[in-house]
Amino acid sequence: MSNKKKKQAQGTIAAGYTLDYVSGKQVKETKKELVRQRIARALIHEYGFSPEDMKNDFSVGGRKKVDVAIFHHGSEHTLENLGRVVICRPEPRVGKNAVRIRDFKQAAADLDGLETIMRSVEAVQYGLWTNGLEFFFLEKEQKRFETKCNPIGDWPMAEESIGTKDVVSDAHTRVADNEMLKITFRRCHNFIHGNEGMPKDAAFWQFLYLIFCKMHDENLRGKQRQAWQRRFWAGPKEQFEDKGRKEIRKRIDGLFSEVKKMYRNIFRGNEEISLSDRALAFIVSELAKYDFTRTDVDAKGVAYQEIVGTNLRGDRGQYFTPRGVVKLVVEMLDPKEDERILDPACGTGGFLVATLGLMLKKFREEQDTKPGQENTTEFLSVHERLKEYASTMIFGSDFDPFLIRASQMNMVMAGDGRGHLYHLNSLEFPSGHLPQVKDAKKDLLPFGSFDIVMTNPPFGSDIPITEENILKNFELAHSWEPDGEGGFRNTGVLKSSVAPEILFVERCLKWIKPGTGRMGIVLPDGILGNPAAEYIRWWIMREAQVLASVDLPVEAFIAEANVNILTSLLFLRRKSEEEKRAEALGGAEEYPVFMAVADKVGFDRRGNKLYKRTPDGEEIIEAREYPERIRIGGKWVKRTLTRNEKVEDNDLPVIAEEYREFLKENDR
Numbered sequence: 001m002s003n004k005k006k007k008q009a010q011g012t013i014a015a016g017y018t019l020d021y022v023s024g025k026q027v028k029e030t031k032k033e034l035v036r037q038r039i040a041r042a043l044i045h046e047y048g049f050s051p052e053d054m055k056n057d058f059s060v061g062g063r064k065k066v067d068v069a070i071f072h073h074g075s076e077h078t079l080e081n082l083g084r085v086v087i088c089r090p091e092p093r094v095g096k097n098a099v100r101i102r103d104f105k106q107a108a109a110d111l112d113g114l115e116t117i118m119r120s121v122e123a124v125q126y127g128l129w130t131n132g133l134e135f136f137f138l139e140k141e142q143k144r145f146e147t148k149c150n151p152i153g154d155w156p157m158a159e160e161s162i163g164t165k166d167v168v169s170d171a172h173t174r175v176a177d178n179e180m181l182k183i184t185f186r187r188c189h190n191f192i193h194g195n196e197g198m199p200k201d202a203a204f205w206q207f208l209y210l211i212f213c214k215m216h217d218e219n220l221r222g223k224q225r226q227a228w229q230r231r232f233w234a235g236p237k238e239q240f241e242d243k244g245r246k247e248i249r250k251r252i253d254g255l256f257s258e259v260k261k262m263y264r265n266i267f268r269g270n271e272e273i274s275l276s277d278r279a280l281a282f283i284v285s286e287l288a289k290y291d292f293t294r295t296d297v298d299a300k301g302v303a304y305q306e307i308v309g310t311n312l313r314g315d316r317g318q319y320f321t322p323r324g325v326v327k328l329v330v331e332m333l334d335p336k337e338d339e340r341i342l343d344p345a346c347g348t349g350g351f352l353v354a355t356l357g358l359m360l361k362k363f364r365e366e367q368d369t370k371p372g373q374e375n376t377t378e379f380l381s382v383h384e385r386l387k388e389y390a391s392t393m394i395f396g397s398d399f400d401p402f403l404i405r406a407s408q409m410n411m412v413m414a415g416d417g418r419g420h421l422y423h424l425n426s427l428e429f430p431s432g433h434l435p436q437v438k439d440a441k442k443d444l445l446p447f448g449s450f451d452i453v454m455t456n457p458p459f460g461s462d463i464p465i466t467e468e469n470i471l472k473n474f475e476l477a478h479s480w481e482p483d484g485e486g487g488f489r490n491t492g493v494l495k496s497s498v499a500p501e502i503l504f505v506e507r508c509l510k511w512i513k514p515g516t517g518r519m520g521i522v523l524p525d526g527i528l529g530n531p532a533a534e535y536i537r538w539w540i541m542r543e544a545q546v547l548a549s550v551d552l553p554v555e556a557f558i559a560e561a562n563v564n565i566l567t568s569l570l571f572l573r574r575k576s577e578e579e580k581r582a583e584a585l586g587g588a589e590e591y592p593v594f595m596a597v598a599d600k601v602g603f604d605r606r607g608n609k610l611y612k613r614t615p616d617g618e619e620i621i622e623a624r625e626y627p628e629r630i631r632i633g634g635k636w637v638k639r640t641l642t643r644n645e646k647v648e649d650n651d652l653p654v655i656a657e658e659y660r661e662f663l664k665e666n667d668r
Contacts, residue, residue, distance in 0.1 A: 011644070012618035019621065019644055022054045022068070031090035035132040036067050039086060042180045043070065044641065048158035048630040051641070060085070060117050073159055073632075084126040084155070087114045091132035100194035101187060101282075104151040104240075107136055114138065115149040126155055133187060139236075152236040153285040158632045173291035174631075175372065178299040181290065185303045188283045196279050204307060208409055209273055210283050213255040215412045216262065218293045231255055233288045239281035248281045265436075266408050292413055294379065296371065297357035298323070300413045301350065308348045308406050321350050321456040321522060322556055324601050324652045329454050329520040329569060330354045331656040332548060337362075337389060339451035342511055344426035345504065346396030349407035351454045353414040355394065360386050360415070370627040373638050386415045395420040395445065397429075427503050428470050448517075453508045456522035459501035466497045474498070476506045480535035487542075488535040501527065502536060505570075509543055515576035518547065525551075525566040541588070542580065544572040548594035548662075550655060556601045594662045602650035610649040620647045 013019060018029040021040040027033055036056070043049045049070055055077050058069035068086035075081035089110070104111070107129070114129045118140050127138040127149065137155055141148045157174065176184070185207075192203035217232035231251040238244025252273065260267040273280065292300065302323060335341055335355055343351045363382040364371060374382070390411065398404050404423045411421070420443055422436040430441055471477035477498045480488040501523055508519045527533050528549065540546070548571040557563040571594075575583075583589075603609050611619045626641045 011621055012614055013621050013646065015613075015617055015619060019646070020056065021643060022051050022056055024644060032067075032088055035091055035130065036086075036088045038132060038179055038183075039088060039128075039130060040068060042177045043068070043086075045177045045626065045628065045630075046174045046180065047155060048174075048632040050158075058082075058085075060121050064117060066117060079121055080123055082121055082123050084128070085114070085117060085121075085124055086128045086130070087117075089129075089131040101134060101191045104136060107134065111136055111138070111149075118149050119147045125161070128155065133183065133190075135187075150237070151240055153234055153239055154236065154289050157630075160634065173289060175628075176290045176292075176295045176299060178296065178302065181295065181299050182303040182306055184286050184290070185307050188286050189307050191282050192275065192279055196275060206273065206275055207283065207307065208406070209256060209259075209271065210252070210280075210287065211409055211413065212259045212263070213252055214287050215292060216255055216259050218291070232284065234281060234285035239278075239285045242277070245277035245281040248284050249277055252280060252284060263408070265439075266405050293383065293415065297353065297360060297414050298327075301353050301357070301410065304410055304413060305348065305350065308410075320347060322601070323350070323354075324650060325456075325522065325552065325556055325569070326350045326354045328550070328652045328656055329522075330358050332569075332571060332659050333452050333454055333518060333520050334660075335359065335452055337393075340393050340395065340449065341452045341454070342395045342397075342445075342450045343455045344397050344453065344508065344511065345455045345457040346398050346407050346421065347400075347403050347456070349396060349410040349421070351456075352394050352396050352407070353410050355454075356386060356390055356411075356414045359389055373627045373629045375629075383415055390415065391420075395422075395443075395450070397422040397424050397426050397440065397445075399423075399425050399434075425470075427465060427474075427500065427507055431469070447510045448513055450512050451517055453512050453517070453519040454521070455504065455508060455519075457501050457504035459499060459504075459524050463500060464497035465500050465503055468494065470503075471495065471498060474503050474506050476502050476536060476539060480539075488538050505536070505540065509540075509572065509574050512574045514574050515579070517574045518572065519574075520569060520571045522567055523570055525568055528568050528570065540570075540572065542583075544574050545591065546593050547571040547573055548596070548659060550595075551597040553598060553601060555603065555605050556598070558605050592662075592666055594659055596651075596655045596658065598651040598655060600649045600651050602648045602652075611646040612649045621645060622647050 013026055016029055017026045018033060018037060019025070020027045021037050021044065040054070040056075043054065044051060050073065053071050053073050053075075055069045055071070056067065057065050058077070059065050060069075060079065060082070066085040067088040069077070069082055070084040070086075071077050071081045072083050111129050114127045114136075115138065118124050118127045118138065125140050127140075129136045129138075137152045138149045139152045141150055188210075189203055189207050192198055192206055193200055196203070198206065214232050217230065221228045221230070232255060233251070234248055235244060238248055256271075256273055260269050260271060275283070305320065305323065308320070330351060335358065337359065341352065341355055343349075346352060360382060361371075363385050364374075367378060367382060369378045369382070394411070396404075396407060398407065398421075401423045404421055408421050422440040422443075422445075424434045424437045424440055425432050429437065429445070431437070465471060465477075471494055475490060477495055479491045479493040479495060481491055483489045505521065505523070505527070508521055511517075512519055527536055548569075550569040550571075552567050552569065554564060554566055557565060557567060600610060613619050621644045623642050624645050626643065627638070628641070629636060629638050631637075
């Protein structure tokens with residue numbers, strides 16, 4: 001979950017302006033400024049620099065200025081103390097196309113100005129040129145008769161240099177900033193797609209293989225401790241030399257062989273990393289700098305979803321659920337450590353990963369530790385507990401084998417390793433021809449055995465279920481007629497086709513425990529409001545207690561999933577047989593139902609972020625705290641940075657809080 005902590009509102013900022021992350025002052029929001037602010041956050045949170053040691057628009061002689069200047073810690077802001085410089089450019093406009101990532105030679109003209117500054121200012125040792133998608137790091141080498149600016153894969157951490165051993169095979173990786181991890185994933189995928197000539201889907205799977213290798217290497221660190229030797233790494237100059245690239249491949253090939261053996265349920269064994277040495281070295285260099293295990297679960301999920309969404313969006317009604325909606329469902333269902341969770345249409349695993357994120361937050365609260373400030377013992381304690389929870393309580397299935405593999409990767413990154421994910425047709429289960437049906441039955445997926453089901457099923461009249469062998473097992477696949485007493489009766493006549501979401505409502509209820517099991521499901525508004533669907537609503541009221549209903553705006557799905565449809569979230573508790581018999585005899589008692597309408601979800605139809613405003617149009621800002629444990633100058637230190645930031649205009653977190661209050665007031 002997010003490690004941001006809200007405080008009281010601090011004021012407002014005029015529309016069209018943003019807050020400089022270094023100084024806290026208002027600056028005009030331009031495309032270049034957005035890049036600079038993103039880089040400033042990364043320099044502070046990832047590299048460990050102090051805002052007090054940074055200055056924007058610093059003059060380096062004549063009319064030349066650098067966009068971000070970094071001075072040696074605690075020193076005056078003078079040229080003599082200037083250690084690193086950053087040049088920023090606006091992010092290129094590419095729409096939905098992949099950007100072709102250039103190498104240093106191809107970007108020589110852009111780098112010329114940066115190199116001139118580095119040569120002219122004697123104290124400067126490192127430089128960075130970036131347009132938000134391309135990053136070119138330089139290190140100055142002073143020779144007897146010339147000064148060279150050499151390409152390097154990354155900068156060392158604050159107050160460290162390339163000369164220390166900590167930036168090679170036993171380097172201390174860093175926790176990724178949310179936005180930077182998303183950009184890193186996009187850069188890696190774009191490099192494969194744009195530079196290797198691979199189709200998008202092939203590029204995605206090559207990227208996925210390397211993520212598996214990265215996570216496998218990190219998992220071995222947790223198991224082997226002192227005996228562990230890192231293999232997923234790239235030296236600062238390895239990726240620019242043929243010999244170094246071959247050494248990288250040798251290490252990665254060994255890791256991938258182990259990955260295929262360990263995940264036999266995912267890999268057939270004949271998969272290969274078919275990237276060129278150059279591309280492989282680039283990707284490894286990009287990913288190796290981060291500690292994925294320590295990086296925020298939500299940050300990894302957002303980054304991963306962005307890549308998955310552009311490659312695996314299916315044509316069978318599979319709409320990837322927006323992160324905010326996923327988080328709301330999980331928070332409203334509020335899983336406990338002893339509750340079994342199922343998503344029978346898990347897609348890329350969004351609900352399951354968000355559940356792990358919520359449980360991790362709970363474990364940390366019980367341990368009284370803050371994310372980002374845990375020591376190794378505290379960190380390993382909560383993550384071992386999380387792995388145990390994931391391996392025994394989290395289950396998922398999907399009809400699409402590619403999505404199951406993508407979901408497995410998402411779970412691995414979140415901190416699992418061996419999730420119960422099955423390639424099967426949930427509407428056909430326990431029958432079915434798909435290979436993992438037997439495994440699912442063996443691993444205890446019987447109906448009535450889960451505490452919680454949460455899902456966003458495929459829906460739409462253009463993908464109806466027409467197989468009689470499936471339809472005959474569902475009450476809602478039959479025709480119903482009014483019984484003359486305000487209810488409906490099943491005529492026994494089987495329909496020829498039924499929309500899948502209708503069957504998923506029945507199947508999800510059947511999977512949860514009678515009396516206590518609860519579920520949250522995303523549904524098109526027609527089921528809850530269409531007169532022709534009245535029999536479905538009557539059937540739901542007979543079988544379940546309605547806990548809550550939340551209407552979502554069209555923006556919820558249109559920006560992230562490109563689906564222009566109105567949807568709602570329906571939360572139910574399955575009634576026990578005793579309850580149903582009692583109601584059949586004496587009638588159902590009235591009970592309160594939580595209902596909410598979300599008008600804002602944090603972004604508009606085009607995906608632009610929305611912020612809360614005052615009546616006169618100014619954007620509201622609040623102070624947020626960032627607790628961190630970072631490595632500066634070879635030492636681990638704890639610090640908490642406080643920064644004023646704009647407040648996202650999003651009703652979903654408010655609805656989650658209101659629902660918690662509703663449960664307290666009604667003693668549930």
